[in-house]
Amino acid sequence: MANTIVDCFVTCAKHLEGLLAEEIQSLGGREVKETVAGVTFKSAMLDVYRICMWSRLANRVLLPMVQGNVERADDLYALVQQVPWEDHLSPTGTLAVDFSGSSNAIRHTRFGAQTVKDAIVDLLRTKTGKRPTVQLKQPDLRVNAYLKRDHVIIALDLSGDSLHQRGYRLQAGTAPLKETLAAGVLYRLGWPNRWQEYPVLIDPMCGAGTLVIEAAHMAMDRAPALNRQYFGFNRWYGHTPLHWREIVTEAQDRFAAGLERELPEFIGLETNQATLKAACNNIQRAGLQDKVQIKHQDLSTLAHVIGNQGKGFLVTNPPYGERLGEDATLLYLYQNLGTQLREHCMGWDAGLITGNPELAKRMGLRAKRQYSFYNGALPCKLLTFDVSPEYVVKAHKHAEGQAQPSREAYVEAPVSAGATMFANRLRKNIKKLKPWLKQQNVDCYRIYDADMPEYAFAIDRYADWLHVQEYAPPASVDPERAQQRLLDALSVLPDVTGVASNQIVLKQRRKQKGTQQYKQHDQTGDFFPVTEYQARFLVNLKDYLDTGLFLDHRPMRRQIFAEASGQRVLNLYCYTASVSVHAALGGAASTTSVDLSPTYIGWATKNFALNGLGEQHQLVQADCLKWLEQNHTQYDLIFIDPPTFSNSKRTEQDFDIQRDHEKLLTLAMSRLHKQGTLYFSNNFRRFKFVDQLLYRFEVEEVSSKTIDPDFARNPKIHRCWRLYHRN
Structure with missing residues (x-):
């Protein structure tokens, strides 16, 4: 059996086919041909065993049994029964069937798998009077069926479980690479044939340690499946244990010799x-605790970690930025990686796996080559770098009047003319706001609001942090161009504003439906206090689309503070109750704040505590309309800032400001003292009062008086009215 020539198919991740074909040839495969996500070849069974042991790129090794066209489900059943399954499986053994693909006849993989299983079981029961049972985990025989159009291939899966499962990685990081993909990256970088050239290999963002482990195993000539206990051929009738033992012994001998090698530092x-803990555990299971060091340090310590190595090898798979606000962090991470490479790794070779090649352009290094990969379903690029002066991106020409860099200077990436204009506009805005800010006791304010249409952002300063909101570009704008502008803008913000890059948070602002703007997007719990006149508020820039403080309502809060002394104040749709806090600090006799969200009522409680305010200030979690219907207390000063639309699950019906404002204001005015004042605000630009309200109450628009200089560029950000009872 060892010398019997068989046809095989080996699967792999897309774009690894060429590398896999080379590997299969080196392991004894003949007539190797690439296909989508795999290769076909002919081989002696002994070399098939060798491939199962040594392939670092293969996912599954399949041995085709039969193939043919199937126009009906009965055709599939009949085709499967052409195989003498009694030659492959004990009639009392265990069986699993993996089915992929579909056709007009077989539209569901579950139905296809069931048909294949029934055909095998029925044949064995007919011939032996006994039947195998289904066992999904580590069965005696795993059968693979692949259907494309009307053609199906039925094969034995000799790997059993996917070969990327080496046995050492039981814990993964946040964006893990499969072991096979990590090996593919290292093959593309030439590591297996060049590792002797390098005194050190480092992954400065190593996650679960997969890249470092695979690199060490390659250098040590350790077979990826050496410690693997289960293969699909273990209990297959065609298995020859003696020949498999030969392969195992060979691998053990090569590994023993590899342990004696002089290895790089990993x-x-x-x-x-x-x-970090997961990586250390993985390294121990891989048997590399004496060969690989994992350090609790970040990228900025790279120079200290590598010392004065004149040459080395850096490979890494940075985070992909899936959570709200991470794009800004990633830009500065990539810029920092480029800086570290240029300043401390000249003469090195480097490889970077990225799901966002545009970010890699900000490193200040031109990639030597790039290759396409898929990390799961995510398309990625592997960028290779020769860290040398030849590949360093030179500094851009500075605008007229700016200092010229030295001839050899370089920056993280050339700054475009548009980015320079954006930076100049930002400086102009900040300079213009300075006289006004000197008169205010506020450390939260807007410094930019889509002043340049092509740079469509709102940028707010919160103490020592920046909150950047990117308005979603219209469909007519090329997404790649929009991203370039965003990255250009982010790249100049630290220099222009003096805010550290790790304290800049980015979000994308889209049209929100219902309560989307209030939904939690992350769970960092990063709250910090900010100052607004006499008040202090907790803000959170990361976890929600909004921050806990609507900056455009600052003048309204100032007005409430001025009018609140001795008054009974009601704040409806209170959000985090910043208006109520100002009223309380202004001497209000009492405040009542109502909001449907328990999250924001809890936040409001913390705001009151932060300002040392007492029990006369009531916080109520309730639907505002229902609460108004049930509560008959009279108030002297009322503030209402409802959402434009809300369809919370906590209410029986949705809320629409245009449709429902008459009911809302009628109820609210019935709770307002005869000499009282009600302020009503919303940000629905097409809002129009129903005539009946204008006849019943005194209504005066005061919008222009509720806009501070930092929002002067966008005077329609909200509208506000003052309502009184008619005498």
């Missing part, structure tokens, strides 16, 4: 404690 850096 180093991984990781900042997250949980991921």
